[in-house]
Amino acid sequence: MKNASNLYGVMAEFATPQALLDAVARCRSASFAKLEAFAPFSIDGLPEALGFTRNRVPLVTLIGGLLGGIGGYFMQWYSAVVDYPINAGGRPLHAWPAFIPATFELAVLGAALAAFFGFLALNGLPRLRHPVFDAPDFDLASRSRFFLCVRAYGTAFDADAAERFLRELAPVRVMRVDR
Amino acid sequence: MIRAGESVLRLRRGALAAAFAGSALTAAAYWLDRPSIFQSWLFVWLFFLGIALGSMVDIMIHELTGGAWGFAVRPPAEAAMATLPVLALLGLPLALGLGDLYPWVDRGAGPRRWYLNIAAFEIRAVVYFALWIAVSSALLRYWRAGATNAESLPRRALRRLCVVGLLIYAVTASLAAVDWIMSLSANWYSTGFGLLIMVGQAMSGFAFTVAFAVFAGYLRDGSPNAARNAQDLGNLLLTLVMLWAYLAFTQFLIIWAEDLPPDIGWYILRAEPRWRALAILVLALQFVLPVIAMLFRAFKRSPRRLAGLCAVVLVAHWGELLWLVAPAARPEGLALRWTDLAATLAIGGFWLARLSAILAQPRLAPSPDIPVARHG
Numbered sequence: 001m002k003n004a005s006n007l008y009g010v011m012a013e014f015a016t017p018q019a020l021l022d023a024v025a026r027c028r029s030a031s032f033a034k035l036e037a038f039a040p041f042s043i044d045g046l047p048e049a050l051g052f053t054r055n056r057v058p059l060v061t062l063i064g065g066l067l068g069g070i071g072g073y074f075m076q077w078y079s080a081v082v083d084y085p086i087n088a089g090g091r092p093l094h095a096w097p098a099f100i101p102a103t104f105e106l107a108v109l110g111a112a113l114a115a116f117f118g119f120l121a122l123n124g125l126p127r128l129r130h131p132v133f134d135a136p137d138f139d140l141a142s143r144s145r146f147f148l149c150v151r152a153y154g155t156a157f158d159a160d161a162a163e164r165f166l167r168e169l170a171p172v173r174v175m176r177v178d179r
Numbered sequence: 180m181i182r183a184g185e186s187v188l189r190l191r192r193g194a195l196a197a198a199f200a201g202s203a204l205t206a207a208a209y210w211l212d213r214p215s216i217f218q219s220w221l222f223v224w225l226f227f228l229g230i231a232l233g234s235m236v237d238i239m240i241h242e243l244t245g246g247a248w249g250f251a252v253r254p255p256a257e258a259a260m261a262t263l264p265v266l267a268l269l270g271l272p273l274a275l276g277l278g279d280l281y282p283w284v285d286r287g288a289g290p291r292r293w294y295l296n297i298a299a300f301e302i303r304a305v306v307y308f309a310l311w312i313a314v315s316s317a318l319l320r321y322w323r324a325g326a327t328n329a330e331s332l333p334r335r336a337l338r339r340l341c342v343v344g345l346l347i348y349a350v351t352a353s354l355a356a357v358d359w360i361m362s363l364s365a366n367w368y369s370t371g372f373g374l375l376i377m378v379g380q381a382m383s384g385f386a387f388t389v390a391f392a393v394f395a396g397y398l399r400d401g402s403p404n405a406a407r408n409a410q411d412l413g414n415l416l417l418t419l420v421m422l423w424a425y426l427a428f429t430q431f432l433i434i435w436a437e438d439l440p441p442d443i444g445w446y447i448l449r450a451e452p453r454w455r456a457l458a459i460l461v462l463a464l465q466f467v468l469p470v471i472a473m474l475f476r477a478f479k480r481s482p483r484r485l486a487g488l489c490a491v492v493l494v495a496h497w498g499e500l501l502w503l504v505a506p507a508a509r510p511e512g513l514a515l516r517w518t519d520l521a522a523t524l525a526i527g528g529f530w531l532a533r534l535s536a537i538l539a540q541p542r543l544a545p546s547p548d549i550p551v552a553r554h555g
Contacts, residue, residue: 058474062474091438097431097432097436098432100428100432
């Protein structure tokens with residue numbers, strides 16, 4: 001019997017995406033607090049089944065876009081009006097129409113960089129080691145098998161009960177994952 | 180079979196009443212305020228023509244690309260496309276007012292006289308409409324053929340027709356924009372102008388189609404796939420308004436940067452404070468508001484909210500055509516005239532009445548025999 005505080009979770013391996021979806025639904029109705037699912041491809045309805053509805057990547061992208069746009073406009077205004085003013089055919093120094101294209105490009109660049117790095121940071125990536133990597137045959141999660149991990153979460157978590165519950169769902173196998 | 184709902188039949192009665200009231204006002208305006216009524220008639224007619232042509236373009240693009248979003252809103256788009264003959268009739272009164280509208284009629288067009296003269300102008304208008312009606316009725320014939328024998332609907336021939344139709348549209352709509360709008364100002368050119376008008380048509384046709392599809396009950400909150408279709412439609416609306424803003428801004432930036440007298444005059448005329456305010460309002464309602472609204476997923480996924488946004492875009496597009504057409508004749512500044520209302524009631528009334536009559540006929544339900552892909 002392993003020490004519960006050293007336990008990452010109890011993991012079950014399934015052969016089909018439908019079995020994984022059914023298992024997620026059963027576990028949710030049995031009120032296991034925290035579930036993680038691993039699949040080799042995107043499964044329609046899995047995020048909703050896991051209760052995974054909103055994320056913060058769009059907000060980070062918006063902030064990145066705004067920073068890029070405002071910064072891009074400021075850069076052009078500063079260089080053309082303050083730092084190095086040149087009279088170009090009598091046009092105003094603060095030539096806002098000419099600033100718009102570069103402002104737009106930099107807003108897109110800022111949004112794209114924020115989306116890419118925000119996605120990595122919010123997912124805690126890059127990460128070289130993860131407890132579930134130690135589970136036997138877990139490499140199949142990127143090929144042909146579907147895994148569901150019930151996280152050991154809170155003091156009331158009963159690893160034996162979780163294991164019994166998962167075995168009822170007819171998995172290929174059930175295993176415990178250490179931290 | 181899809182049959183139009185009760186709301187469409189009610190709309191038809193209201194539209195006919197508006198058409199007759201508008202026609203009476205227009206007839207009065209012909210005697211009381213002749214130059215003004217032709218200005219109003221021209222821009223309002225271009226607004227409704229743009230919806231019909233834009234719907235035809237959107238349908239042809241949908242036939243070529245597919246997607247579940249299109250089948251959800253096809254009936255109003257097809258009906259709008261089928262109103263082209265009525266719009267040809269509604270354009271006829273303009274022939275009486277060419278001298279009131281275009282400076283080249285009285286003053287002559289100098290070395291361009293061979294192109295800009297009344298006979299050539301009218302012949303070209305007839306050719307444009309003949310081609311547009313030929314393409315639209317060929318498309319409608321294909322779908323009617325499918326009504327009796329859906330399996331043998333010749334998909335390849337239909338696709339070829341759409342490609343040819345889009346090419347014909349690109350050339351004729353660009354020339355028509357030069358004839359009917361650009362030649363209102365003597366000596367003003369912009370090479371991107373035809374493209375700007377075409378994108379405006381595709382956008383207003385799309386906005387009308389979505390707004391009307393929700394109004395008439397073809398697409399409603401809570402119906403199967405409504406949220407996903409609305410999301411696809413919202414993304415397409417976003418694409419169209421961004422393309423419009425890109426083209427409108429590019430034309431402005433180029434002319435502003437070169438700052439040459441014949442070109443910049445067109446914008447100086449429109450920089451009078453009230454015309455400028457209208458330009459900013461159009462930009463806010465036809466670009467900024469849709470872009471901000473489309474940032475919110477929940478907004479995009481509700482057909483009712485999306486239809487409201489499309490209605491706002493349509494009203495803004497009416498304002499844009501006013502801004503494109505009228506300043507040459509109203510240099511004292513923007514003022515809405517009673518003739519604008521008269522023309523909108525008359526043309527809009529007849530057009531909506533014809534549209535709802537077409538929708539009231541039983542028609543073939545669009546049956547996708549190509550795989551229906553989700554876009555967006």
